[in-house]
Amino acid sequence: MSPDLNAETAPSIRPGEVAVDLPATFDAGLYFIGRIRTPWTKREDCPKNAGESDTVCTIELDERYAAALDKVETCTHLIVLYWMDRARRDLVVQTPRHYGDGRGTFALRSPVRPNPIALSVVKLLKVEGTRLSIQNIDCLDNTPLLDIKPYFASVDSRPDAAVGWHRDRANEAK
Numbered sequence: 001m002s003p004d005l006n007a008e009t010a011p012s013i014r015p016g017e018v019a020v021d022l023p024a025t026f027d028a029g030l031y032f033i034g035r036i037r038t039p040w041t042k043r044e045d046c047p048k049n050a051g052e053s054d055t056v057c058t059i060e061l062d063e064r065y066a067a068a069l070d071k072v073e074t075c076t077h078l079i080v081l082y083w084m085d086r087a088r089r090d091l092v093v094q095t096p097r098h099y100g101d102g103r104g105t106f107a108l109r110s111p112v113r114p115n116p117i118a119l120s121v122v123k124l125l126k127v128e129g130t131r132l133s134i135q136n137i138d139c140l141d142n143t144p145l146l147d148i149k150p151y152f153a154s155v156d157s158r159p160d161a162a163v164g165w166h167r168d169r170a171n172e173a174k
């Protein structure tokens with residue numbers, strides 16, 4: 001288990017899951033640029049994905065980045081990147097409870113990954129100073145914020161995209 005893994009909050013390994021030894025040192029540094037405030041303090045209460053909830057939540061951006069919000073209020077949707085600070089980082093095969101069998105980490109949207117970076121496309125409701133009211137986020141309260149980018153439907157939308165294993169599973173259930 002990696003020394004920076006939060007052993008207290010990390011779930012134990014399930015049958016079929018595979019952990020690896022992580023590299024001894026990091027390759028890059030990050031700045032947490034703010035926090036995401038949500039009503040959820042326990043994983044079981046948290047939405048499983050961003051589309052599952054329209055609860056209004058708040059991005060609290062560090063004041064030093066206030067100028068970086070110029071024109072953000074003109075965006076209807078934003079890509080928000082955040083750091084899943086309570087996730088373990090060493091699993092390469094995971095068995096999500098709701099799927100039952102193993103999947104490679106990079107075929108999953110699980111917070112458990114070598115770099116626990118999450119993303120959601122959120123609806124922007126309001127910008128007040130360095131506070132952004134948003135909908136469609138799925139993180140625990142106080143999750144560190146990494147970045148905010150405009151969502152361009154013309155570039156980012158891929159209506160023909162598919163996740164084969166998920167589609168096949170849905171078809172089998174029919």
Ligand SMILES: C[S@@+](CC[C@H](N)C(=O)[O-])C[C@H]1O[C@@H](n2cnc3c(N)ncnc32)[C@H](O)[C@@H]1O
Pocket residue numbers: 043044046047048049050083084085086087109110111117118119120138139140143144
């Ligand atoms: C499946 S992930 C999806 C995250 C993001 N929408 C994505 O696709 O990258 C969402 C889940 O991560 C877990 N989670 C939320 N905030 C977390 C945090 N700060 N640290 C660790 N796990 C977290 C919760 O169980 C939540 O249901």
